[in-house]
Amino acid sequence: MIISDTKVVNEENFEVEVTKSEIPVLIDFWTTTCIPCRSLSVILDKFSHSVEGKLKMVKVNAEEQPGLAARLGVRGVPTLMLFYHGEVIGSRGGFLLPHELRHWIESVLNNTKN
Numbered sequence: 407m408i409i410s411d412t413k414v415v416n417e418e419n420f421e422v423e424v425t426k427s428e429i430p431v432l433i434d435f436w437t438t439t440c441i442p443c444r445s446l447s448v449i450l451d452k453f454s455h456s457v458e459g460k461l462k463m464v465k466v467n468a469e470e471q472p473g474l475a476a477r478l479g480v481r482g483v484p485t486l487m488l489f490y491h492g493e494v495i496g497s498r499g500g501f502l503l504p505h506e507l508r509h510w511i512e513s514v515l516n517n518t519k520n
Contacts, residue, residue, distance in 0.1 A: 412434075412450070412451070412454060412463050412464060412465050413462075413463075413464045413465070414464070414465050414466075414467070415433065415464040415465065415466050415471075415474075416466070416470070416471050416474065417471060417473060417474050420474060423462075423464055424464065424489050424492075425489070425492040426492065427462050427489070429459075429460060429461060429462050430460075430461050430462070430488060430489065430490045430495075430515060431461070431462045431463075431464060431488070431489040431490075432450075432461055432462070432463045432464070432486060432487070432488055432489075432511065433464050433465070433466055433478075433486065433487045433488075433489065434446070434447070434450055434463070434464070434465045434466070434484065434485075434486055435465075435466050435468045435475055435478075435480045435483050435484065435485040435486070435487070436465060436466070436467060436468065436483050436484055437467060437468050437469045437483050438467070438469065439469075440483045440484060442483075442484055442500070442501040443483055443484045445501060446484045446501050446502065447465075449502070449503070449504050449507060450463060450507075452504070453504065453507060453508065457511075461511070461515075468480055468483050468485075478494070479497075481499070482499055484499070484500065484501060485497065485498070485499045486498045486499075486502070486507075486510075488511065488514050488515070490515070490518055495514055495515075495518045496510070496511075496514035498510055
């Protein structure tokens, strides 16, 4: 399930969309057969509206982009990764409830910016 207003990232546009982004980027690694990925996608869609302009959210289909997933150390889906200034600043595997998602992102970003 792809969120309609979330950018799809692949090997070709990864550098532009993630590495060179001026704001933090949250990557959602997912697959079409992953049931928790579908539920997390709904949560991320709702969450994206509250962080618009402060956090860029993108999706990577790990089945279609196995090289990118392997290069970033993704071992399972769903996996969320936070990038800031081209570097991984946080990674979290598994399903997250809305309050867990917000808390994780805020704590990682606050620790990074201090």
